[in-house]
Amino acid sequence: MAMRDSIELEKPAKRTGFRVFLRRLVREKPLGTLGGVVTILLLLVGIFANVLAPYGENELIPDARLLPPSSEHWFGTDNLGRDILSRVIYGARISVIVGLSVSFLTTLFATFIGVITGYVGGALDLIVQRVVDAFMCFPGILLLLLILSITGPGIVQIIIVLSALWGITHSRIIRSAVIGIKENVYVSAAESIGCSTTRVLYRHIVPNIMAPAIVLMSTRVPLAIINEASLSFLGFGIPPPTPSWGGMLSGQGRMYMIEAPWMAFWPGLALAVVVFGVNMFGDAVRDLLDPRLRGGAGSYRQPTKKLN
Amino acid sequence: MIPTVLIASMVVFFAVRLIPGDIIDIMSEEMGTFTELDRQAIEEMLGLDVPVFAQFGRWLGVARLADGTFKGIFQGNLGESLWGQGSVIKLIGKRWPVTLELGLLGLAMSQIIALPIGIWSVLRQNKFGDYFGRSLATLFISLPNFWVGTMVIVFPSIWWGYMPPIMHVKFSEDPLGNLVMFVIPGFILGMALCGTTMRLTRGMMLEVMRQDYIRTAWSKGLRERNVVVRHALKNAFIPVITLVGLQVPILVGGTVIIEQIFSLPGMGRLLINAIAQRDYPIVSGMLVVVAVAMVLINLLIDLIYAFLDPRIRYS
Numbered sequence: 001m002a003m004r005d006s007i008e009l010e011k012p013a014k015r016t017g018f019r020v021f022l023r024r025l026v027r028e029k030p031l032g033t034l035g036g037v038v039t040i041l042l043l044l045v046g047i048f049a050n051v052l053a054p055y056g057e058n059e060l061i062p063d064a065r066l067l068p069p070s071s072e073h074w075f076g077t078d079n080l081g082r083d084i085l086s087r088v089i090y091g092a093r094i095s096v097i098v099g100l101s102v103s104f105l106t107t108l109f110a111t112f113i114g115v116i117t118g119y120v121g122g123a124l125d126l127i128v129q130r131v132v133d134a135f136m137c138f139p140g141i142l143l144l145l146l147i148l149s150i151t152g153p154g155i156v157q158i159i160i161v162l163s164a165l166w167g168i169t170h171s172r173i174i175r176s177a178v179i180g181i182k183e184n185v186y187v188s189a190a191e192s193i194g195c196s197t198t199r200v201l202y203r204h205i206v207p208n209i210m211a212p213a214i215v216l217m218s219t220r221v222p223l224a225i226i227n228e229a230s231l232s233f234l235g236f237g238i239p240p241p242t243p244s245w246g247g248m249l250s251g252q253g254r255m256y257m258i259e260a261p262w263m264a265f266w267p268g269l270a271l272a273v274v275v276f277g278v279n280m281f282g283d284a285v286r287d288l289l290d291p292r293l294r295g296g297a298g299s300y301r302q303p304t305k306k307l308n
Numbered sequence: 309m310i311p312t313v314l315i316a317s318m319v320v321f322f323a324v325r326l327i328p329g330d331i332i333d334i335m336s337e338e339m340g341t342f343t344e345l346d347r348q349a350i351e352e353m354l355g356l357d358v359p360v361f362a363q364f365g366r367w368l369g370v371a372r373l374a375d376g377t378f379k380g381i382f383q384g385n386l387g388e389s390l391w392g393q394g395s396v397i398k399l400i401g402k403r404w405p406v407t408l409e410l411g412l413l414g415l416a417m418s419q420i421i422a423l424p425i426g427i428w429s430v431l432r433q434n435k436f437g438d439y440f441g442r443s444l445a446t447l448f449i450s451l452p453n454f455w456v457g458t459m460v461i462v463f464p465s466i467w468w469g470y471m472p473p474i475m476h477v478k479f480s481e482d483p484l485g486n487l488v489m490f491v492i493p494g495f496i497l498g499m500a501l502c503g504t505t506m507r508l509t510r511g512m513m514l515e516v517m518r519q520d521y522i523r524t525a526w527s528k529g530l531r532e533r534n535v536v537v538r539h540a541l542k543n544a545f546i547p548v549i550t551l552v553g554l555q556v557p558i559l560v561g562g563t564v565i566i567e568q569i570f571s572l573p574g575m576g577r578l579l580i581n582a583i584a585q586r587d588y589p590i591v592s593g594m595l596v597v598v599a600v601a602m603v604l605i606n607l608l609i610d611l612i613y614a615f616l617d618p619r620i621r622y623s
Contacts, residue, residue: 031443134315137602141561142579142595149583150326226452230565233454234580249455261462268455276450283446 024288032284038277045089046096053086057243066260076262079252084262087243088270094155094244095225095274102162102224107217109167111209114174115201119182125175135168141230148236155238158228170216177209218282222275229271245271309603313596317381320595321364324588331356331390331586354390367592381596387589396593399578404597406574409486410566411559413494415552418501421448423548425502426509427536430517441506449503453496453562457569460492493566500562501555508551512544519543546617553609556602 026033045052055061064081067073075084117125135143144161151157181187182205190200229246231237238244240251248267257264331354332347351357355366367387369380379385386396393399425445429438516522517540525535564576571577575594582590 031439031446130311130315133312134319134599136557137312137316137599138320138595139557139560139598139602141564142598145564145580145583146320146323146327146591146595150323150328152328222450226450229452230454233452234565234568246452246454249452249458254458257458257462258465261459261466264455264458264462268452268459271455272451275452276447279446279450280443 021288025284029284029287031280032287035277035280035282035284038273039281042092042274042277043096046093049090049093053083053089055083055086057087057090058082058241059086066256066263068260069262075266076260078263079256079260084248084266087248088245088266090243091245091248091267091270092274094238094242095228095271097155098159098162098228099221099225099278101159102166102228103217103220105159105163106166106170106220106224107213109163110170110174110216111206111213113167113171115178115205115209117171118175118178119197119201119205121179129172129175132168132172135165136172140165140169141227144227144231145234145236148231153235153237153239155242158231158237162224162227166220173212173216174209177212178205181205181208215286218286221282222278225278226271226275309607313599313603316599317368317592317596318364320592320599321367322360324583324586324591325360327583327586329586331588334586367589386593386596389590390587391585393587393590396589399590400575400594400597403573403575403578406572407560407563407567407576409490410493410497410563410572410574411556413490414497414501414559414562414566415555417495417498418505418555419552421498422502422505423509426506427513427541429506429510430513431532431536433514442510445503445506448499451499453500454565454569456496456499457493457566460496461569493570493572497559497562497566501558504555505548505551509544509548512547513540516540516544546613549609549612549616553606556605560598560602 025036059082061077061081061083064073064077064083066079067077069076073083073085075088077083078087113128117128143165147161147165148157151161187200187204190204195203228237228244229249232244232246233250235250238247240247245267249264252263254264332350335350336347348357355363358366365380367380369378369382369385380387384397386400388395389399422445425441429441432438522535522539525539530539563574564579566572567574567576568580575598579591579594581587582594
């Protein structure tokens with residue numbers, strides 16, 4: 001009986017944690033909520049692209065070249081007679097894949113490099129940091145153009161190159177967090193009772209850098225999406241028949257931009273809305289999860305009634 | 309600083325030679341196929357016949373060229389274009405004013421938009437103006453500059469038959485026409501930056517406005533304008549300057565795209581063309597110049613700090 005009680009008590013407590021979060025999101029961050037809706041929509045559209053799209057991504061519709069938006073083709077058709085709405089929907093899938101995998105891999109690489117150099121220190125740290133410096137003194141896109149022309153265009157290439165490069169440059173954030181944590185007494189205690197380096201890193205260091213790692217990951221998602229689009233726009237990203245939003249704006253989209261402005265308009269609008277939404281959502285979640293920025297008693301000029 | 313630049317130049321020097329399909333392939337595509345003998349002759353003529361490490365030494369100016377002289381970076385020489393476009397330094401010299409002007413205008417635009425919004429949203433914290441300003445800033449970060457650039461060319465021309473001027477006018481010939489041409493690209497470039505600047509200005513102002521000396525200033529009965537401008541802004545501004553330093557790479561990256569859209573003859577287009585043509589000296593020379601410029605700008609920013617904040621002193 002007692003066990004049952006405890007189980008019943010635990011469940012609502014967990015649920016309210018999430019509910020309180022949702023309620024605070026809706027009440028305190030209306031724009032963040034809007035961003036959350038956009039983010040979820042993007043995910044759904046990306047996952048169910050083949051169900052939602054009225055035509056195939058590269059399906060050529062006979063006698064439908066350069067048609068303006070109509071009830072038949074909501075976003076119009078392009079110079080080859082492909083339905084733009086369908087291509088924009090399939091483009092969402094590309095953006096989801098790139099956004100999620102680049103942010104995840106970047107965080108993974110950055111954590112790996114940052115934890116090792118920060119914890120080991122010494123000559124290894126010195127050498128690695130000079131290499132990081134070298135990569136940091138180039139504007140990202142110039143180096144990306146150079147490396148992508150070595151690997152050639154493609155979605156796998158762009159994911160790996162973006163996350164490797166960002167992993168190197170952002171390892172500095174993780175490294176400084178590690179250096180701060182390394183000085184704590186519990187790390188010395190673990191070392192002195194003979195824990196292996198792997199165990200110290202895994203049990204004591206890594207759990208404590210989760211906060212900066214999560215922030216890093218959430219801020220990389222919109223950046224990855226917009227960088228992929230920019231690179232595809234310049235012709236170094238995802239090659240043409242694949243419907244990437246950036247790629248749709250370049251080449252053909254620009255060639256026909258006066259005749260058929262809808263070819264360039266819709267993919268760009270989709271990109272702008274998605275990046276705006278993901279940014280807003282990320283900011284709101286960060287504000288709500290960060291105890292220092294939490295609204296309520298003690299925070300600057302915040303009326304106490306918001307505490308609930 | 310010097311090891312950084314050295315590693316950076318090594319990275320670009322070797323990376324550019326890793327691009328599949330070397331310059332001889334591109335040349336033979338354009339001029340018909342070469343025999344193996346022609347290939348050797350051309351390699352010798354362009355100095356590509358020696359091992360790549362020797363080429364690096366020659367490029368740095370620590371190894372002798374075929375004619376026995378030193379002509380490299382240490383001698384103030386970045387080499388010659390392999391396609392006969394002349395010396396790399398001269399090529400860059402022709403292009404950098406365009407990129408610099410675009411970059412400076414972008415930076416100026418971002419500050420002009422971001423600072424007032426940032427300050428305004430602190431004074432009206434958690435009111436409509438604050439929310440409006442903050443979402444405007446996020447909107448500006450989110451708009452892809454290549455899309456805005458394209459739309460700015462497309463829609464005015466469809467609705468009013470107006471095209472923004474995209475022919476390049478030299479500043480020395482027609483200063484006004486030149487500025488008119490650069491204003492729209494500069495604004496689009498600045499849009500991407502102003503969001504972060506605005507957020508940081510807002511954050512720093514929030515912190516500073518809570519300080520004791522601001523309360524003192526208020527209690528002296530100073531006007532809002534004096535409190536904000538003379539007491540708060542001065543102290544909130546230092547991290548904003550750091551941010552400007554951090555934004556320079558984004559700015560340079562943005563100029564690559566903007567130059568492409570508005571057909572401006574800047575460094576970004578030079579780089580993209582050189583990569584396509586495998587013109588190795590131009591690519592590595594340009595990237596080294598950019599890297600050195602980045603390092604120098606960061607040094608300059610550190611010096612500006614000391615000037616703005618008397619508490620910081622470099623010995």
